[in-house]
Amino acid sequence: MNKFLPLLGVLLLSACTTPYHPPVTVRDSKPFAGMAQLLAESPNKELDVILVHGMCTHDQQWAVDTINTLAKAADRAYIPLPALPDKAAPSSQEIEVVTATAKVGGGTIRFNALIWSGLTAPLKQLLAYDDTGTPTNCATDEVCKPQRASVNGKLKDTLLNDCLSDAIIYQGDSKEFIRRALAAAITNVMEDKAKAGRDNGAAVPLVLVAESLGSKITFDALNTMLRNDEARSKRAAGTVADRLAYLFMGANQLPLLSLADRDTRLALEDKQIRRTDSLSQFLDQLPKRRSIVKPLTVVAFTDPNDLLSYLLLPAHYDSNKVAIANVLVSNDKTYFGLLENPYPAHTTYLENADVSQAIVCGLPAGGHCK
Template sequence: MLIKTVRFSIFVLLAASITACSKPYQQPEIDSTGYKGILSTLNETEEKRIRVLMTHGMCSAGKDKKWAMEQATLLSDQFGGGKLVARGQKDFGSDNDNSVVQRFDFTLFGTGKTIDLTFLAWGKTIDKHRKNLDFDSKRRRDDPNAPIRASLNHHIRAGLMNDCLIDAIVYTGPNGDKIRASMQEAVCDVLGGTTTGRPVSKRVGERTGCQLASRAYDPAPLSFISVSLGSKILFDAMLALDDRQGGDALSTRLRSVRAIYMVSNQLPMLGQAHIDPSRSNKTASTGDTLSQFLDLLGSDRSARAKPQRIDVVAFSDPNDILGYRLDKKRMLTKRNSVEYVITNVLVSKGWTYFGAFENPIVAHEGQKNGEPIYPLIVHGLR
């Protein structure tokens, strides 16, 4: 009788544990009529190739060639495979003989069409600042002189504060000048331009001369994938480019943008830092960074048969304490020749336990295999 009771009790506990775990947004929830995945762009375009530009987010892991190769492989798998070829790398800026920003290029050869994948890694220079926090990163069990700290609090502090949030702190201050300067050079290079003048660290508001008009416009559709802080860094760099040839060369180069996919979106929080690179009068805006960038995309004055559609998709896990949805009411865009379809996608990246807790590190960073975000970016909602 006792054995049966114990078995029944174990069964009840297991059942309770299973029912206590949930993923409220295992089926993603959106607040619009829908958005297009990159694969739709590939299938719909008349061009023989499309382009994808990706920037990583906060946290120390994944700031090098290995990260770029892993993401290229994961995306290639979502596209259905093919022959993935590495096309080389470029380095921008210097910090103690190390590159501040690195560009990695790959091409995926499929059936009849190709996908050019470009990755910009910008975070290695922050590692030296992480080391400055090592003095207070121990627990009592590891160091008798360390303070008594609850294990969960220690894990979150080490994973989110010392390893991740420090990226945003460094970038928004003077120590982020080299990142800003190098990212501007890298973005100019991606757009087919060359920087002018001596490359120096850029303070907030300073601009980089970018020679664009001497090379032809690339009509291949372009999609951006930016992760957490990477969205802010990418858009700041775009806004800070100064086309020394004048005219609409910069906005014309961006005419090929079809979609912006922002993962673990942080722009509402990061926008409070008031980093507002100076803008020319023709694209001036008092809105947030994303609104300013969308204004830039819509400032191309060339004749169009109909407004160009651009999907702006923000992915966030509601349990990500660093992530936010986009507030459409606050996005003051001029639109002009562009039709923006703004979509918030709520998705659970990890398990919620007893309706009270989800690992905030998993909620922000997601799974290492790209699930569940990469399928949503490539295929859209299926």
């Protein structure tokens, strides 16, 4: 039997593949330089970065880990922020903002991570009774915990009860509440930058890194802010539109989630359905003259085995205002060409070294990462 173990190991190794490691840039995508070059070319060697997580519960440690990952990719000498002693429960009243300043590559990156998980947590607690646990006799016991296959149970608890539930909550009656909360957080972040005098007479480039549902929420909020008569909110969104240089999207869900904003009757009547989403609406409101003169660059990272992620179609966007790049990545191993775990496939883009390296160093990689 022992002589077959090495052969079995070889077979198992050959059965596990990561087809998009290294990443593959989809044909006709625009090359992009990344955050490190943007920082190097900034007049004051400064860069502002806003991070917005996607669906599934996230906490302050997610913000710390993501900031460390991106800063380390820019400069290997970067000293990481320490791990938090305890995982603080996210607030259900407002967006939490985790800020950090990183000295990397001879410049300064100021991070603001927006954590909105607390806003949906109370409603998700209504599904807590369904969590997989030790099976009980559902015919007689007071508490029913059905027997589930371990993989099915894990996916039900995470991908469905904790993750997809966020998208359902956002598309319902809570949408306006969540959108207003994010708008308030963005307004405060942009005002804090202005009060600190960080522009120093020159426009500091802004980078937005958003995952999954976070992209939809962010652009819904920005569009509302730009159309708002309230001066603070409109001014903050205008600053974002003026200074935004890069948008990096992991697990792009705009094509899927935008279906909720359209009328199916148009399709039934064979009428043309406008190919618009919250991103294209934001692009329509960009000022004709921006402080960041280059076209906004949008990079969508997609694991083809991520069931909830979609490529961005460049034809759906104004090429005069935006340059689109689609990058295929593998977030986890594919087994026997049959299956990749759907949970890490959707939730680990910013934990994927290929993704963080591309965000910071660009594709093809430039020479500004140390």
